[in-house]
Amino acid sequence: MFFHLNGGTKVVYERYECSRSGLLDDPTFDLPTHLIPRPLRPIGSRFLVEWVPLPRGANLGEDERRQFFVSNTRVLVLAPSGQGAPCYAPGMSRTPRSLGYRTDLALRVQAGAEVEDHGTYTVVRSPANPTFWWGNFLLLHEPPRPGTLEDWQARFREAHPGAAHVTFGMDTADGEAGAAAEFQAAGFRLDRNTVLTTARTTPPAKPLPEGVTLRSLETDADWDAALTLRLAVNAADERPSEEAGYRTFAAQRLAGLRAAQEAGHGAYLGAFLEEQMLAGLGVYSAGGGVTRYQNVETHPDWRSRGLAGHLVHFAGEWARARLGAHTLVIVADPEYHAQRLYERVGFRSTEVQTGLERPPAGG
Template sequence: MEVTSLGYRTDLMMRRLGGSQVSDRGSHLVVRTPANPHYWWGNYLLLRERPQVGEWPGWVAEFAREFPQAAHVALGLDNVDGEIEDGAGLAALGFEILVDTVMTATALVPPAGPADHAEIRALRGDDDWAQLVRLRLALHGAGDNPAFAEFAARKAAEYRSGVEAGHGAWFGAFVHGEMRCGAGLFSDGLGVARFQNVETHPDFRRQGLASALVHRLGCWGLDRLEAEKLVMVADPGYHAIRLYRALGFRDVEHQVQAQRPPGAEK
């Protein structure tokens, strides 16, 4: 199956760099991440065609056949216009429909203001990577959720392995020694680099940390990774997308995901 979506092509790049298994079934891809079973978008089906009215239950059943132990269901659509057939029918099955914006840049514009109160640098050592996990837990309010805590720790370990293998870097913005903003950037060496998880602690937003960090990390990727194109996937309804546009990113397509959290069956 040839994937047309840049968003999913770079997602699959990330999954392969992270050790996931990708199986081609012709009409869809099966993506598995045995090392992190709680990672919904590491364990999903990517569908070649948009399902028509009445076809969604069949894909839910196909997901169950491929992932019999999974409590979630995750279905991606390889189309770039953001359209979905029978969205009401999908919602009636308990799904959330996410339509993100895929953005690219070949050069970056410096941020409007400096973040001089922060030290922006690559993560180094166990404490920095532990701080990445703590930032994720603080951001998502999931400190009392063991499944999410396990997921976050395993994702950090995967990203660290990718950094140590030379596939990219994870930068943090540190204020008084504490990581308050972070993001990763990775490439398989074929000219495209994908950002991962631009996250800012809730108490440190609107201080210029994310703009400064994305700019610094993106310039690092254009230079050190020899990337010709930077890819960012963003929620069109979240304020951060304006930040990325100000840095030089431009909207190029949409990415559609349908996910059903555990216990959301109807």
């Protein structure tokens, strides 16, 4: 289907069951200037375009022109009502039911992951970070049935032949895990994490420590400080990962998040005392006004001082102002204190995100 922008360039508009985000190769839209609050800033030879649903009750005829508006590097296209929630990931013909995995996939793709829909499961690959368990996994569209363990392991090996780990996500929202006991008997761990959401965070009661500033990472030195923080957090863990391997993983993970920031998807934010990064997190758009937090962590020497709460609130306000966020999403281990911290700044439990993982031998 084609449509015109006030008599300008003819643009292809594809009909999907859901809206989507993506990068267009041809940044030559002839947009009327009154729809552009600031000049377009292409991302290389492309720019980001995102389809978002029209307000409830609004209906456009098939031949009516769609409306465009621009914010930073994002071009928003108002799509017809009834197209459903955003797909979030190119390569998928269905939208995950799980908000946790839906936003996971969106952010993985921003960081360079590949997504393939195979009908009953989705393959997720992160070529730049092959040791990232949850960047290289299968998302099962239904919980595994009894007697399917070997079949699923074979499909994982086919999709990830060089992987030492095995990870399966389950596209459910209520913690349903099917025949997970069979997987657990074969050495898998069953993880159930809480997906929390809010429209807006509330500021913590405890004041920010004197001299600490909250800001986005901009320079190479900032990103080096983020890596130093990640290494310190790992070293203090009860079961730390092997240092050299973790350094490689963490550096690759941060590189993907930096690329997503530079492409206009969001930002990595930190609590700094002069040049030292004391706490950090990422906050990135998953499309359709949904924004997801990533990697909330605080230096072991600076915990219990209110840094994480202030940074989570700061990130929420940043996302509302810069990304147009109306739903903030964060995921937490229900047995860890972080969930209570998130609840104190306004988050509430929405779903349960379920997965099965088997670490590499000796991991």
